[in-house]
Amino acid sequence: MNTPESYDYPSWEPLKKHANDWSTSLANLFNQDPERSNRYTLSVGDLYLDYSKNHIDDKALTLLNSVAQEAGLPEAIKALFRGDIVNNTEHRPALHTALRSPKLSPSDKQDCVNKAQEQVATVVEKVHNGRWKGFNGKRITHVVNIGIGGSDLGPRMVVNALKDYQVDSIEVLFVANIDGSDLCDQIEHLNPESTLFIVASKSFSTLETKENALAARQWLLANGCPVEQLHCHFIAVSSNIEAAVEFGIAEDHILPMWDWVGGRYSLWSAIGIPIAMALGVDNFKALLAGAEVMDEHFHCADLADNMPATLALLTFWYSSNWGYESQAILPYVQRLHRLPAYLQQLDMESLGKRVDRNGNDLTDNSGLILWGTEGTNGQHSFHQLLHQGTRKVLVDFIASIKPTSELETHHHYLMANCIGQSQALLEGKSLAQAKKELLEAGYDQKATDDIAPHKVIPGNRPSNTILMNELSPHSLGSLIALYEHKVYCLGVLWNLNPFDQWGVELGKQLGLKIYPAITSGDCDSGWDSSTKNLIRKLTS
Numbered sequence: 348m349n350t351p352e353s354y355d356y357p358s359w360e361p362l363k364k365h366a367n368d369w370s371t372s373l374a375n376l377f378n379q380d381p382e383r384s385n386r387y388t389l390s391v392g393d394l395y396l397d398y399s400k401n402h403i404d405d406k407a408l409t410l411l412n413s414v415a416q417e418a419g420l421p422e423a424i425k426a427l428f429r430g431d432i433v434n435n436t437e438h439r440p441a442l443h444t445a446l447r448s449p450k451l452s453p454s455d456k457q458d459c460v461n462k463a464q465e466q467v468a469t470v471v472e473k474v475h476n477g478r479w480k481g482f483n484g485k486r487i488t489h490v491v492n493i494g495i496g497g498s499d500l501g502p503r504m505v506v507n508a509l510k511d512y513q514v515d516s517i518e519v520l521f522v523a524n525i526d527g528s529d530l531c532d533q534i535e536h537l538n539p540e541s542t543l544f545i546v547a548s549k550s551f552s553t554l555e556t557k558e559n560a561l562a563a564r565q566w567l568l569a570n571g572c573p574v575e576q577l578h579c580h581f582i583a584v585s586s587n588i589e590a591a592v593e594f595g596i597a598e599d600h601i602l603p604m605w606d607w608v609g610g611r612y613s614l615w616s617a618i619g620i621p622i623a624m625a626l627g628v629d630n631f632k633a634l635l636a637g638a639e640v641m642d643e644h645f646h647c648a649d650l651a652d653n654m655p656a657t658l659a660l661l662t663f664w665y666s667s668n669w670g671y672e673s674q675a676i677l678p679y680v681q682r683l684h685r686l687p688a689y690l691q692q693l694d695m696e697s698l699g700k701r702v703d704r705n706g707n708d709l710t711d712n713s714g715l716i717l718w719g720t721e722g723t724n725g726q727h728s729f730h731q732l733l734h735q736g737t738r739k740v741l742v743d744f745i746a747s748i749k750p751t752s753e754l755e756t757h758h759h760y761l762m763a764n765c766i767g768q769s770q771a772l773l774e775g776k777s778l779a780q781a782k783k784e785l786l787e788a789g790y791d792q793k794a795t796d797d798i799a800p801h802k803v804i805p806g807n808r809p810s811n812t813i814l815m816n817e818l819s820p821h822s823l824g825s826l827i828a829l830y831e832h833k834v835y836c837l838g839v840l841w842n843l844n845p846f847d848q849w850g851v852e853l854g855k856q857l858g859l860k861i862y863p864a865i866t867s868g869d870c871d872s873g874w875d876s877s878t879k880n881l882i883r884k885l886t887s
């Protein structure tokens with residue numbers, strides 16, 4: 348692991364010293380300051396963040412804010428919204444905020460954004476009211492989004508999360524993987540006459556999406572769709588109109604994307620059309636409005652009160668000074684079960700970098716390893732490691748105040764478990780407590796002494812808790828924008844470009860070279876023997 352010798356930030360050394368001198372426990376911090384849980388909280392729109400269960404005090408926060416100032420974060424936030432070239436390696440702005448916050452965005456983008464939103468609304472309404480027909484004049488009942496990465500994860504997560512808001516007339520399904528069973532499993536029970544495919548690919552060059560779209564076309568043809576009616580079953584979302592047309596999508600069925608919106612930040616664009624299909628245009632707009640609330644806050648709030656900046660500074664603090672390398676995302680909301688997968692791309696594809704904005708080796712660690720699952724399932728699985736393991740893991744608990752089902756008792760238990768987990772991380776269990784418990788349970792002294800160490804839980808482990816008023820399009824929009832902006836802040840603090848992803852390219856290129864070897868059995872003589880053996884195993 349890299350240990351940062353120094354940042355250029357003048358407040359870096361005092362911050363590092365403050366971390367090195369840290370000697371108190373979370374429990375002590377709470378005992379000494381009854382107001383702690385009131386002071387270390389923030390509210391923005393439908394979201395409430397409690398970050399009091401962290402190893403921080405006013406001095407740490409002041410120093411962290413100074414580091415953020417010295418890193419130029421306030422100006423960088425303005426630059427993002429203004430449309431400056433924040434993606435310096437691809438010479439592009441990153442204007443996902445223009446898709447939902449017109450007041451804060453460059454005016455020259457508004458026409459195309461509005462036009463695309465109108466196009467989305469027109470297509471969706473036509474499908475919903477049955478005017479969009481498949482071959483044989485059938486109305487559309489199923490929409491299958493074919494896309495991967497940013498053209499899949501965001502829309503899929505939102506559609507799953509907002510099940511309560513789904514329109515009755517349409518079911519939206521998702522296909523991403525090049526494993527053929529993904530497509531086959533989704534379409535096996537569908538009627539081709541009433542199925543519409545969305546081919547979502549910013550580049551329109553992504554292997555998985557192209558192959559799945561080709562297979563979908565074959566499926567339609569094999570099931571009676573006349574070639575001249577194929578166009579009724581496809582729309583595309585892409586910035587590469589030429590390639591989409593070449594594939595055979597009718598030009599007026601192609602919705603736009605732009606190079607100034609990154610793939611993993613694109614669910615607010617026409618890439619979000621599966622969301623509008625599943626939930627209706629008004630709910631899609633409510634999602635955008637929720638993001639706008641977070642944008643306005645992020646843009647205007649001082650760093651000390653800024654929710655995305657606070658989350659980022661906490662991660663920076665722990666990553667740079669406390670040796671944390673991993674972050675668990677634990678939504679205690681069943682319907683947010685896709686959130687960890689979505690945030691993995693957002694965070695790890697953005698921040699998994701080894702050089703700074705100028706191409707120099709980073710002297711500090713960058714992106715953390717993100718993972719997680721919905722509560723309480725994780726409690727019966729990996730929480731053991733969170734409580735007693737030797738690795739350090741940051742934890743974000745996310746919960747909805749309003750239940751998402753009618754089963755009120757379930758919800759109370761769910762919330763009790765969520766809060767109980769953060770309390771267990773904080774308080775732990777001492778050896779004395781463990782021994783007392785065992786003796787009270789009837790163990791003799793020897794058994795108590797033998798077993799007690801295994802029951803000790805060190806505690807003193809930090810966590811954040813984010814409460815949403817309810818799981819609604821509006822609050823989810825704010826939550827997603829919160830994490831987007833957190834990632835941006837970390838990019839600024841670590842001085843890296845969070846908007847490119849060159850690291851994914853090599854594997855794609857090698858996959859394309861290996862493909863002909865798998866189909867022909869002919870290996871490149873320059874390849875390593877492991878690669879050759881694996882190919883032979885597949886081809887013999």
Ligand SMILES: O=P(O)(O)OC[C@H]1O[C@](O)(CO)[C@@H](O)[C@@H]1O
Pocket residue numbers: 495496497498547548549550551552553556610611696848851
């Ligand atoms: O929308 P596209 O161009 O098909 O790209 C899909 C995904 O592939 C990636 O480029 C990574 O391979 C992601 O950044 C992107 O979201």
